[in-house]
Amino acid sequence: MDVARVAGVxxxxxxxxxxxxxxxxxxxxxxxxEVVERLGYRANQxxxxxxxxxxxxxxxxxxxxxxxxxxTVMDAFLHGLTESAARAxxxxxxxxxxxxxxxxxxxxxxxxxxxxxxxxxxxxxxxDLRTAWLLERGLPFVAFGRPWSxxxxxxxxDGARHSWVDVDGAAGxxxxxxxxxxxxxxxxGFIGWPAGSGVGDDRRAGWARALAERGLPGxxxxxxxxxxxxxGAAAARDxxxxxxxxxALVCASDSxxxxxxxxxxxxxxxGDPGVAGAxxxxxxxFDDTPVARAVGLTSVRQPLAEAAGVCVDLLTRTLGxxxxxxxxxxxxxxxxxxxxx
Amino acid sequence: MDVARVAGVxxxxxxxxxxxxxxxxxxxxxxxxEVVERLGYRANQxxxxxxxxxxxxxxxxxxxxxxxxxxTVMDAFLHGLTESAARAxxxxxxxxxxxxxxxxxxxxxxxxxxxxxxxxxxxxxxxDLRTAWLLERGLPFVAFGRPWSxxxxxxxxDGARHSWVDVDGAAGxxxxxxxxxxxxxxxxGFIGWPAGSGVGDDRRAGWARALAERGLPGxxxxxxxxxxxxxGAAAARDxxxxxxxxxALVCASDSxxxxxxxxxxxxxxxGDPGVAGAxxxxxxxFDDTPVARAVGLTSVRQPLAEAAGVCVDLLTRTLGxxxxxxxxxxxxxxxxxxxxx
DNA sequence: TTGAAAGCGCTAACAA
DNA sequence: TTGTTAGCGCTTTCAA
Numbered sequence: 185m186d187v188a189r190v191a192g193v194x195x196x197x198x199x200x201x202x203x204x205x206x207x208x209x210x211x212x213x214x215x216x217x218e219v220v221e222r223l224g225y226r227a228n229q230x231x232x233x234x235x236x237x238x239x240x241x242x243x244x245x246x247x248x249x250x251x252x253x254x255x256t257v258m259d260a261f262l263h264g265l266t267e268s269a270a271r272a273x274x275x276x277x278x279x280x281x282x283x284x285x286x287x288x289x290x291x292x293x294x295x296x297x298x299x300x301x302x303x304x305x306x307x308x309x310x311x312d313l314r315t316a317w318l319l320e321r322g323l324p325f326v327a328f329g330r331p332w333s334x335x336x337x338x339x340x341x342d343g344a345r346h347s348w349v350d351v352d353g354a355a356g357x358x359x360x361x362x363x364x365x366x367x368x369x370x371x372x373g374f375i376g377w378p379a380g381s382g383v384g385d386d387r388r389a390g391w392a393r394a395l396a397e398r399g400l401p402g403x404x405x406x407x408x409x410x411x412x413x414x415x416g417a418a419a420a421r422d423x424x425x426x427x428x429x430x431x432a433l434v435c436a437s438d439s440x441x442x443x444x445x446x447x448x449x450x451x452x453x454x455g456d457p458g459v460a461g462a463x464x465x466x467x468x469x470f471d472d473t474p475v476a477r478a479v480g481l482t483s484v485r486q487p488l489a490e491a492a493g494v495c496v497d498l499l500t501r502t503l504g505x506x507x508x509x510x511x512x513x514x515x516x517x518x519x520x521x522x523x524x525x
Numbered sequence: 526m527d528v529a530r531v532a533g534v535x536x537x538x539x540x541x542x543x544x545x546x547x548x549x550x551x552x553x554x555x556x557x558x559e560v561v562e563r564l565g566y567r568a569n570q571x572x573x574x575x576x577x578x579x580x581x582x583x584x585x586x587x588x589x590x591x592x593x594x595x596x597t598v599m600d601a602f603l604h605g606l607t608e609s610a611a612r613a614x615x616x617x618x619x620x621x622x623x624x625x626x627x628x629x630x631x632x633x634x635x636x637x638x639x640x641x642x643x644x645x646x647x648x649x650x651x652x653d654l655r656t657a658w659l660l661e662r663g664l665p666f667v668a669f670g671r672p673w674s675x676x677x678x679x680x681x682x683d684g685a686r687h688s689w690v691d692v693d694g695a696a697g698x699x700x701x702x703x704x705x706x707x708x709x710x711x712x713x714g715f716i717g718w719p720a721g722s723g724v725g726d727d728r729r730a731g732w733a734r735a736l737a738e739r740g741l742p743g744x745x746x747x748x749x750x751x752x753x754x755x756x757g758a759a760a761a762r763d764x765x766x767x768x769x770x771x772x773a774l775v776c777a778s779d780s781x782x783x784x785x786x787x788x789x790x791x792x793x794x795x796g797d798p799g800v801a802g803a804x805x806x807x808x809x810x811f812d813d814t815p816v817a818r819a820v821g822l823t824s825v826r827q828p829l830a831e832a833a834g835v836c837v838d839l840l841t842r843t844l845g846x847x848x849x850x851x852x853x854x855x856x857x858x859x860x861x862x863x864x865x866x
Numbered sequence: 867t868t869g870a871a872a873g874c875g876c877t878a879a880c881a882a
Numbered sequence: 883t884t885g886t887t888a889g890c891g892c893t894t895t896c897a898a
């Protein structure tokens with residue numbers, strides 16, 4: 185070790201200065217630190233890992249764009265994770281997997297080779313093979329996303345046994361609905377997905393709750409369709425045609441909201457304003473994707489970087505010490521206001 | 526080493542079987558391999574790295590969503606990279622950095638600690654500090670994206686000295702334009718970005734080339750605006766109002782195309798079809814983002830997974846052997862046809 | 867408070 | 883073709 189020679193101490197003292205500073209005399213420590221800085225010394229990770237058994241690596245699966253929480257959401261979360269991890273002295277390692285079994289195979293592979301200190305799981309679900317496998321072996325991990333209960337309401341027993349971080353979707357749609365209420369709307373519709381998806385049901389519940397708070401009825405003002413612009417447009421047309429006097433729409437996704445915007449006429453989307461009956465309906469989307477910004481759509485924004493930060497916190501807090509009880513963190517989303525509402 | 530004991534050979538023979546199979550007798554090799562498989566043995570990466578100096582890690586920066594090639598494009602590329610890397614026996618390590626200098630600092634940090642075998646650079650540019658730094662030290666890397674020349678046309682001397690992989694944007698817009706020509710359009714406009722951005726100029730050039738091939742004039746049919754739905758809509762209205770009889774538009778991005786779609790009336794975007802003069806203009810976007818799929822926009826699709834695969838190929842080909850001359854690969858994009866054109 | 871010795875699991879070089 | 887030896891750079895004992 186070069187540093188030791190230059191600083192005139194033993195290699196051991198250098199190691200101590202870096203890992204157990206309290207053990208080294210103040211003066212020596214400062215001197216060693218100065219030399220470390222000057223020489224740009226970095227402890228070799230492989231050697232350290234070999235000795236300590238810790239890799240300072242956090243592994244996470246990256247989904248193919250298209251399904252799951254991929255696209256912008258995954259991107260922002262990954263960025264936040266990488267940044268938070270770096271601050272805590274960790275790096276992020278990527279892997280792919282087609283399904284639960286494939287992911288478990290990758291766990292085995294990774295654990296035997298790169299030995300990541302922890303995993304971050306996304307898209308946990310009822311009867312998740314991965315959580316069971318990791319729990320069984322006492323391996324550290326956090327889930328981003330609550331393990332939603334079965335469609336029939338049975339909640340996953342594993343869900344309570346591991347830590348997770350999630351964004352409170354219901355709070356988001358409730359905030360959106362309250363924003364519309366504050367703007368004077370009274371007949372507010374909701375366009376979401378068919379019942380059974382935890383995330384979707386949660387978002388619908390927030391809308392219903394906010395209406396209920398004000399004693400307003402929601403019956404007949406909700407539509408459940410597959411995600412997509414076309415289905416969003418169809419649902420919006422349907423809701424606006426009921427004669428119930430719907431003046432505003434909360435949507436479970438930006439795709440649905442984009443459709444609703446289009447169905448409402450060219451008033452949004454850069455068309456000529458002032459056309460009869462065009463673009464008068466207020467619309468709020470969910471996820472604040474680039475599309476939302478592009479078309480001026482007000483949307484519920486998930487605090488992804490913060491969620492990633494909490495994941496790292498939960499993980500690193502566990503890693504050094506003895507196993508701690510599972511923690512569950514629910515983060516509040518915010519509303520990004522644009523001209524659509 | 527457990528495997529050695531079980532297989533009844535020396536630990537060295539196991540290592541040889543795994544790393545230099547040709548050196549081990551066929552029968553021994555098969556036997557060892559079988560035991561390795563049965564025991565699920567994985568060579569410890571840290572130990573191997575310590576001995577060989579190779580980490581089997583490829584590092585890449587992940588950008589914050591919003592600027593650069595982030596969002597869907599980055600996501601798909603990262604996924605492809607992770608998958609190709611895994612196939613070649615490598616893993617992908619993530620890092621963040623605010624600018625060139627910050628990224629170089631991260632190089633130093635990483636090289637001293639995790640020792641990645643190679644870097645994949647994105648968004649290389651004229652006078653890139655990173656390429657110069659890596660080149661100077663003979664560190665292996667590939668760039669995803671050509672190092673575009675200066676606005677004044679001076680090309681970066683470093684650009685020729687390192688390998689890069691890119692997608693031929695001009696070929697993409699040319700294909701889009703030819704598709705429109707084949708559909709009978711003759712007055713085809715282009716909406717792109719202000720001159721000076723290599724990527725933007727390239728995409729405009731493809732449109733111009735396809736028109737020139739057919740002896741069709743492009744003058745006055747091109748608009749240069751900042752990226753965004755609103756500016757795309759404004760540019761589209763402007764082009765349609767010239768009286769030149771424009772019937773189709775090729776756009777440098779899906780955002781611009783989305784605006785053009787909106788400016789053209791509610792015919793697209795799920796609005797009522799059949800409205801007078803609505804949605805008759807054909808529009809083609811670029812990047813095939815989720816929005817494109819959502820609104821039925823025909824768009825130029827970059828072969829991102831393939832690009833990532835080529836990056837890994839170029840890298841791994843270099844890693845084992847002696848340094849090779851820089852290679853440059855330009856990939857052809859494809860057109861994803863939807864109802865907008 | 868500092869130094870010396872041992873060993874983490876692997877593979878390159880060499881010896882058998 | 884297989885086995886033995888050594889050492890990669892670090893940190894955890896333990897002794898000074």
